[in-house]
Amino acid sequence: MTEFKLNRRQLMKTLGAGGLAMSAGNLLAVGAAISQEGRTLRIRNDGDIRRLDPATRGGWYDETIMFAIYAGLVRYTSGDEWGWQLDAAESIDDSDPLNIAFTLRPGIMFTNDFGELTAEDVKFSYERFLDPAVNAVYGSDWVALDSVEVTDTYSGIIHLKQPFAPLLTSTMPHASGLIVSKAAMEASGSPNIETDPLACSGPYQIGEWRPREIIRLVRNPGWTGPEPYYDTIEILPIDDLTAAETAFDAGDLDVTQIAVNSIVTRDPEADNLVVKPALAYTWLGMNVENEKLQDVRVRRAIQQAINPAEVVLATFGEAVTPAYGVVPPPLLGARESNIYGYDPEAAQALLAGAGAEGLSVTLSFGGDPDLLIAAQVIQAHLAAAGISLEIRSMDGATLTAQQQDNEGGTYKEIELFFSTFTTAPDPSWVTEWFTCSQVGVWNFQRTCSEEWDAQNAAAAEETDEAARAEMYIDLQNQLEETGAYVFLYHGVNAWVSAPDVDPAYSADAQWALLRDFTGTE
Structure with a gap:
C-alpha cells in the first residue's frame, strides 16, 4: 500500500483565487449599500x-x-x-x-x-x-x-x-x-x-x-x-467559507463560521473564536439508483477502498476524529467501530466479481474547502484500488436541486456525493432522513427498507435508554450493510x-x- 500524505497548507494555496475574488467582490458591493443606522x-x-x-x-x-x-x-x-x-x-x-x-x-x-x-x-x-x-x-x-x-x-x-x-x-x-x-x-x-x-x-x-x-x-x-x-x-448567504472569512477580515462581516483548517490561524481572543464539537455527521453517499452503483458489490468496493481515518487526518489534522456512523457522540446510539474496514485488496476482488474493473465515478459536493481536501484524498485511495474518481465541486443549492429532481430524473446522474447533516440532541433526528419516505427529499442514497423504517419508528418510542441505544446502533449497522454509506466525521463548528x-x-x-x-x- 502506498501511504498518502498531504500538506494541507500547500493544498489550500492551490485552490485558486479567481472564484474567491469574485465572491468577495460581490460581497463588498452588497456591503457598500448597507445602512449603518442603529445597532x-x-x-x-x-x-x-x-x-x-x-x-x-x-x-x-x-x-x-x-x-x-x-x-x-x-x-x-x-x-x-x-x-x-x-x-x-x-x-x-x-x-x-x-x-x-x-x-x-x-x-x-x-x-x-x-x-x-x-x-x-x-x-x-x-x-x-x-x-x-x-x-x-x-x-x-x-x-x-x-x-x-x-x-x-x-x-x-x-x-x-x-x-x-x-x-x-x-x-x-x-x-x-x-x-x-x-x-x-x-x-x-x-x-x-x-x-x-x-x-x-x-x-x-x-x-x-x-x-x-x-x-x-x-x-x-x-x-x-x-x-x-x-x-x-443583516444576513449574507455565502456558501464559500473562505470567501466569508475574507469578508470578516476585511470588516464586511461581524460574525462568520470558518473552516476547521482555519482554526489554527486565528487569534482566539482577538477573533472571539468559539469552537464546539458538532452534532453533525458527514459521509460519502452513493446513489443506488445510478446504473454504475446498483450492484452492492461495487458499492462495497468503494466503501472498502476508502480509509476514513486517513481522510480525516489529512483534511483536519488532529482537530477532528473519524466517525463510525451517523449518530454523533455524545448521543446515545453512537457506534464505536465499522463493520467493513479499509481493505483495498478486498475492494479490487469485489470489483472483479462484479465485472466492474476500470470503474470511473464522479464525486459531487458544495463549495467547502475542507471537502475539497477530503475529495482529493479519496481520489488517491480509489485510484489505488483501480477506480478513477472525478471531483466535481459546485454550488450546494444546485446540487441539492438535482438530487431532488424526481420529476426530471436528473438525480440518476449523481453518483457519489458528500453530505453533511446537522441534528438536534436526540438520535431520532439523525436516522429519520434515511427512511423510504425521504427518498428524493433528503435521502439521496435512495436506500429504502420498510423493515428498517418500522425499527426506526420503534426506536423513537422506546423509553429505556440502554435498549434505545442498541436499536440505533443496529439501524446504523443496516445502513452500512447497504454499501451506500462511508461514514467520515462529525467535526467541529x-x-x-x-x-x-x-x-x-x-x-x-x-x-x-x-x-x-x-x-x-
Whole structure:
C-alpha cells in the first residue's frame, strides 16, 4: 500500500483565487449599500432562504432565520449544554408524558395585522404536520401526535398517541415547534409557507430580502418578550467559507463560521473564536439508483477502498476524529467501530466479481474547502484500488436541486456525493432522513427498507435508554450493510466574531441564535 500524505497548507494555496475574488467582490458591493443606522449585526449564513415553513423548511440556513422571526412554546438555550427555556409559553406541564399542558403568554402579536397568538394557532401549527396536503418533510417530529386540545384562549393540551422520547429535545424546542398564524395561512390559500413568512411572532421580522444577496431582519414592533439587542440583523448567504472569512477580515462581516483548517490561524481572543464539537455527521453517499452503483458489490468496493481515518487526518489534522456512523457522540446510539474496514485488496476482488474493473465515478459536493481536501484524498485511495474518481465541486443549492429532481430524473446522474447533516440532541433526528419516505427529499442514497423504517419508528418510542441505544446502533449497522454509506466525521463548528459582539450559539454552535446576540459596549 502506498501511504498518502498531504500538506494541507500547500493544498489550500492551490485552490485558486479567481472564484474567491469574485465572491468577495460581490460581497463588498452588497456591503457598500448597507445602512449603518442603529445597532446592526452583519452575519454570514451558509445558504439563502428556501422555505420558511416549520413543516417543510430546507435546513439550518432557514432555521437560523426562523428562530428569530417565529416564537415556539419553548426554544433552545444558548451555551455549552443542551436545554430549553420558555418562549411563547408561560408554563409547560409534562408530568403526564402523553398529555402535555401549556399556557401562553398573553399579548404576543402576529405581524401584518393577523392578531394575537392563541392556543388555536398552536393547535393549527402542530396538527398541520399530519395533514397530507402539507406534505410535511419533518412529519416524523410529530408522528406521535394525536391532537391538540384547546381549553381556553391561551391554554391547551398536546395529546400523544404513545410516548415520544424526542418531544422536548428535538421537536418542540426545534423549528418543528414554531407557531405560525392560522389566520395568515388560511388567508394565503396555500397549505405551505414559502419564502414569505406571512406573519411573524418573534422579536424580528423580515424587512428586506434580495435573493442570494442579503436578508435584512428588523425589529418586530409587536413583540412583547425580551427586547433583542440589535435593531437590524443583516444576513449574507455565502456558501464559500473562505470567501466569508475574507469578508470578516476585511470588516464586511461581524460574525462568520470558518473552516476547521482555519482554526489554527486565528487569534482566539482577538477573533472571539468559539469552537464546539458538532452534532453533525458527514459521509460519502452513493446513489443506488445510478446504473454504475446498483450492484452492492461495487458499492462495497468503494466503501472498502476508502480509509476514513486517513481522510480525516489529512483534511483536519488532529482537530477532528473519524466517525463510525451517523449518530454523533455524545448521543446515545453512537457506534464505536465499522463493520467493513479499509481493505483495498478486498475492494479490487469485489470489483472483479462484479465485472466492474476500470470503474470511473464522479464525486459531487458544495463549495467547502475542507471537502475539497477530503475529495482529493479519496481520489488517491480509489485510484489505488483501480477506480478513477472525478471531483466535481459546485454550488450546494444546485446540487441539492438535482438530487431532488424526481420529476426530471436528473438525480440518476449523481453518483457519489458528500453530505453533511446537522441534528438536534436526540438520535431520532439523525436516522429519520434515511427512511423510504425521504427518498428524493433528503435521502439521496435512495436506500429504502420498510423493515428498517418500522425499527426506526420503534426506536423513537422506546423509553429505556440502554435498549434505545442498541436499536440505533443496529439501524446504523443496516445502513452500512447497504454499501451506500462511508461514514467520515462529525467535526467541529468554529465561529469568529468582532470584538464588540457577544455571540450566542446553540450547544454545538450549529445555529447562531440571533435573538440572543448582544454587544460588549
